[in-house]
Amino acid sequence: MLDCTGLLHLTSLQKLIIERCPLLENMVGERLPVSLIKLTIESCPLLEKQCRRKHPQIWPKISHIRHIKVDNRWI
Template structure:
């Protein structure tokens, strides 16, 4: 199936292979890649940089991926629309592609800020979901988020939830323009 001449594969889900160490290099026509619960997976920079048709990337519960996000080459992508990252432990500066419409961040246990993601560059972002980041205190750039953002979901992030509540008003003015804001399963109007 993973022969180097196989260029018809567009969707690939690799879930629940704790002993998997590498993925093949012949996945250049993928549009949708999902990798989860592969604790020993070692991604190489060229493997993600070569995925020029990729529209959706989801990497969850792969704690041992050593490659920093900054080396994934995502900023050069012109087709990536949806990115989901969960249980990732490197927080180096990262430029995401401006084509990104949906961003899902979850289970970053020690993360205090999303400044490393340069959210202010995401001019196409429509949906932002942040979940299970207990130490996250800040995700907003000083300038706020673009008016393109139409949905914001925040769950299980107690420090961030305090800052974004209408009552506290610390970050509320920066997100008040977003039409649909849901914080811990409560719709905020």
């Protein structure tokens, strides 16, 4: 589980890459920082699946990000 709570303090964070986390399935916290423009998730099969399905536990935390790339595909 990824704890996003601390990331909210990174107010100028624009790009985030999450990769090679095969057991990562969920994110804890309200959402990722509003400053994020691009989120890339690679080689995280469980989290990728949740994002592609716009799972209600994940999607509200990332839906504000303009460019989301999951497993080399834009969603």
